[in-house]
Amino acid sequence: MMIMNRPDPSIAVRALKSAAPYIRMYKGKIFVIKAGGAVFADEASTRGLIEQVAILHQVGIKVVLIHGGGPQLDEVQRALGIEPRMVEGRRVTDVKSIEVTAMVLNGLINTRILGICRALNIEAVGISGVDAGLIRAHKRPPVILPNGAADAGAATGAATGAAAEAVDYGFVGDIDAVNTTVIDKLLDSGLMPVVSPLSADARGILLNINADTVAAAIGGALSAEKLVLCTGAPGILERFDDPTSVISYTDVKGLQGLRDQGRLLGGMLPKAAAIENAIRGGVRRVHVITHQSPDSLLAEVFTNEGTGTLVVADLNALSAAEQFIAATQG
Helix, strand or coil: CCCCCCCCHHHHHHHHHHHHHHHHHHCCCEEEEEECHHHHCCHHHHHHHHHHHHHHHHCCCEEEEEECCHHHHHHHHHHCCCCCCEECCEECECHHHHHHHHHHHHHHHHHHHHHHHHHCCCCEEEEECCHHHCEEEEECCCEEEECCHHHHCCCCCCCCCCCEEEECCECEEEEEEECCHHHHHHHHCCCEEEEECCEECCCCCEEECCHHHHHHHHHHHCCCCEEEEEECCCCCECCCCCCCCECCEEEHHHHHHHHHCCCCCCCHHHHHHHHHHHHHHCCCEEEEEECCCCCHHHHHHHCCCCCCEEEECCHHHCCHHHHHHHHHCC
16 A cells, blocks of 8 residues: 655645636637747746746637747847847847848747747747738838937936937837738637737838837737736836836826836836837736746736736726726736
């Protein structure tokens, strides 16, 4: 006779019972999940995220996964003798850089994600903003920024001085329209789209677009239930240099206040703009979470407490029940 020390099954049972209401609530709904390139720095972190995405997919949530690739793009650019340049959290992309961008985003990262999806039995299809005219964009014209912003942007996104200067972002696109036909067909067929943010203009010239911006536009066009931004930060911070100052919940007005107070810097600036655009476009809830915390995505979706920052259109417009959830969901 063998005596085995078995784990307490009641823990798993309680977890399933607590998750069941959320599964019923979100089954058949669309979640747009954007993961920054830092998530895909190694196979373990990539697999950790995709395993969580797989659970959402398998319980009937329609997931659209959009990925960035900043760190990998920086690494390849430097290896080729191209020094990356960022202005206010947005990448400047010259003619050489756009070729590297296509190679890294559509090739290296997208294919790596699809490989892990296959290992986890997720029927995923890799596409980009170029495919079937998903993202229709035009080349961004030079932008007038306060003097010093172009240089400070690489480090902090801060602006100094009163004079102005023009910054040409190069082959960077601004979105004109989103044609979700290809995504709708994939979701209706039970497939999970994995989207690279690379796009093109009407003449077929490739354009690099910030992945947060693409995620917000696609989320709005799909009237997604949720947009989840997986970042290196634990959420939106009240004090950018204090990782413990996570703001549990806020609304568009609160987000604007943080920007006006200079508390949103660097890469958080385009994220904040993307969040506002997503909510105005019809996304009900936006979540900012960290990929560095194990199972943060599942905790954000299937628990009241959550893990990061929840952003809604207007906290005052929520019902009493929704305000309670907002107060307990991070």
